[in-house]
Amino acid sequence: MKITIIGGGPAALFFAILMKKSDPSHDIRILERDGPNDTFGWGIVFSDKTLKFLDEHDHETFVAMTEASQAWDPLVVGHPGQTISVGGNPISGIARLAFLNILHRRCHDLGVDLRFHTLVTNVADHLDCDLLVGADGANSLVRRTFEGFFLPSIDVRQNKYIWLGTEQPFHGLTILFRQTAAGLFISHSYKFNPTHSTFIVECPPETWLKAGLDRLSDDETCAYLAEVFRRDLGGRPLLSNNFVRWLNFPLVKNKRWYHRNVVLLGDALHTAHFSIGSGTKLALEDAIALASAFRQHASVPEALPAFEAARKPVVEKFQAAALQSLTWLENVQSYLHLDPVPFTYRLMTRSRRVGFSRIRRADPAFAARYDAWRKSQPQAGPVPSDFLDLFQKKTFGHLATLMPDGTPHVTSVWVDYDGRYLIVNSARGRVKDRNMEQRRHVAIQIPDPDDPDRYLAIRGLVVEVTETGADAHLDRLARRYLDKDTYPPSMRFPGEVRCLYKIEPRHVTTWNPFG
Numbered sequence: 001m002k003i004t005i006i007g008g009g010p011a012a013l014f015f016a017i018l019m020k021k022s023d024p025s026h027d028i029r030i031l032e033r034d035g036p037n038d039t040f041g042w043g044i045v046f047s048d049k050t051l052k053f054l055d056e057h058d059h060e061t062f063v064a065m066t067e068a069s070q071a072w073d074p075l076v077v078g079h080p081g082q083t084i085s086v087g088g089n090p091i092s093g094i095a096r097l098a099f100l101n102i103l104h105r106r107c108h109d110l111g112v113d114l115r116f117h118t119l120v121t122n123v124a125d126h127l128d129c130d131l132l133v134g135a136d137g138a139n140s141l142v143r144r145t146f147e148g149f150f151l152p153s154i155d156v157r158q159n160k161y162i163w164l165g166t167e168q169p170f171h172g173l174t175i176l177f178r179q180t181a182a183g184l185f186i187s188h189s190y191k192f193n194p195t196h197s198t199f200i201v202e203c204p205p206e207t208w209l210k211a212g213l214d215r216l217s218d219d220e221t222c223a224y225l226a227e228v229f230r231r232d233l234g235g236r237p238l239l240s241n242n243f244v245r246w247l248n249f250p251l252v253k254n255k256r257w258y259h260r261n262v263v264l265l266g267d268a269l270h271t272a273h274f275s276i277g278s279g280t281k282l283a284l285e286d287a288i289a290l291a292s293a294f295r296q297h298a299s300v301p302e303a304l305p306a307f308e309a310a311r312k313p314v315v316e317k318f319q320a321a322a323l324q325s326l327t328w329l330e331n332v333q334s335y336l337h338l339d340p341v342p343f344t345y346r347l348m349t350r351s352r353r354v355g356f357s358r359i360r361r362a363d364p365a366f367a368a369r370y371d372a373w374r375k376s377q378p379q380a381g382p383v384p385s386d387f388l389d390l391f392q393k394k395t396f397g398h399l400a401t402l403m404p405d406g407t408p409h410v411t412s413v414w415v416d417y418d419g420r421y422l423i424v425n426s427a428r429g430r431v432k433d434r435n436m437e438q439r440r441h442v443a444i445q446i447p448d449p450d451d452p453d454r455y456l457a458i459r460g461l462v463v464e465v466t467e468t469g470a471d472a473h474l475d476r477l478a479r480r481y482l483d484k485d486t487y488p489p490s491m492r493f494p495g496e497v498r499c500l501y502k503i504e505p506r507h508v509t510t511w512n513p514f515g
């Protein structure tokens with residue numbers, strides 16, 4: 001097969017390696033804009049799982065990589081009040097350039113035609129091949145050329161970020177939160193070789209403008225940020241290579257992944273926020289998935305749909321987790337009031353891929369600290385205080401009542417809580433009204449609308465049914481649920497008589513795997 005790949009990043013190089021390994025007669029050409037030793041950024045990180053995956057698919061790359069990387073285990077969270085280290089998160093860091101050079105060597109050894117300093121300006125000039133791969137990064141020309149077919153969406157996120165380096169060693173994935181007069185700065189750092197660590201800084205746009213970072217030169221930017229993180233950096237400077245540039249993270253997705261014999265790979269196809277450190281992992285996994293589609297299907301028209309069908313659901317899941325992570329960081333100001341322990345726990349569970357049991361396995365001592373904090377929280381009546389937010393959102397409860405023959409009846413209801421009773425507002429004559437008047441035992445499950453995994457479940461007794469105050473209460477609920485000052489008369493049945501049902505909780509359970 002004659003394969004042309006535009007872009008020579010991790011996705012392109014690894015795909016070329018795998019294709020050459022499966023059939024050395026493939027004629028593979030990679031066209032890369034930059035030289036072999038130019039790269040943006042500093043170091044990248046991989047989990048143990050990604051390394052194992054690499055080992056399974058190309059042992060030579062795996063061996064060279066592990067020799068060139070730095071392994072560490074803790075996640076370090078620099079809350080303004082206290083720095084907390086949580087063990088059991090094995091990660092390896094490697095210089096991006098060292099990693100690319102390993103892949104370059106493998107490509108050379110396997111006979112891939114790797115052409116550096118070759119900027120592609122017109123994709124149409126390169127269509128004379130069996131397969132054209134667009135692996136030209138987040139700003140892909142291939143994607144833009146065929147955007148009417150790929151149907152991309154690019155969600156440019158609010159925080160500004162910049163990718164710097166330092167000689168200060170950070171022996172763990174370290175996330176620091178530092179308040180300044182201009183506002184909040186967040187850093188993501190880790191050691192990737194014996195002498196250097198990556199140091200990515202992000203901040204909200206308001207902080208960026210207030211700090212005057214839009215007007216500072218490269219050197220001034222590094223000096224300003226080194227001052228913000230002076231204690232963490234031990235007074236060492238921040239370093240730039242050819243990437244002193246503030247960016248907004250582009251969240252790239254494509255509705256369709258291929259068009260005729262053209263397919264996208266890696267960042268050209270999808271991006272994942274750097275806070276979950278998975279962009280390169282996804283690029284490598286794409287390469288593995290596309291190469292394996294070609295092992296199973298000899299022809300391009302069969303292999304490309306098979307690649308998309310197998311890979312898209314996995315990528316979508318990852319992008320959803322990365323979105324949770326970046327959104328959490330965009331809104332972190334509203335969590336910084338938390339004590340360092342619950343703050344660290346929230347940070348670790350922000351992408352919903354890690355829950356309490358995983359944390360307990362990784363670091364039992366930290367899990368015990370979190371558990372102790374949770375148990376020490378004041379209770380607001382029978383409902384735990386950390387679940388009271390459910391009564392401030394547009395939360396629907398699933399209320400189970402009993403029919404005359406003893407069978408259950410379930411219905412969705414708006415829910416309220418007065419510190420003692422759970423309150424449901426309904427109308428006379430409805431099935432639940434008749435059931436609750438006559439059979440007082442009920443159960444209700446109340447899931448968090450923002451996270452259905454998190455819920456409150458109550459079994460209790462209806463201790464009071466009253467029409468007094470029901471209309472005023474309904475108006476209060478209308479403010480929360482409908483964003484209206486009063487409950488619209490048009491939503492009521494003619495002659496409707498509202499009622500309050502006060503449920504005394506007898507048995508309360510909560511579930512929050514990520515909180």
Ligand SMILES: Cc1cc2nc3c(=O)[nH]c(=O)nc-3n(C[C@H](O)[C@H](O)[C@H](O)COP(=O)(O)OP(=O)(O)OC[C@H]3O[C@@H](n4cnc5c(N)ncnc54)[C@H](O)[C@@H]3O)c2cc1C
Binds near residue numbers: 135
């Ligand atoms: C701040 C930051 C931190 C990150 N940290 C991590 C991390 O810790 N771990 C991790 O796994 N990932 C990380 N990533 C993501 C990672 O860098 C990318 O996801 C990964 O490099 C994607 O690989 P790729 O091959 O798809 O694209 P790229 O690495 O972007 O490669 C695309 C290549 O195409 C070339 N190119 C572009 N246009 C043309 C053209 N017209 N003609 C010829 N060549 C062209 C470019 O020069 C480039 O070499 C980070 C990203 C950022 C921005």
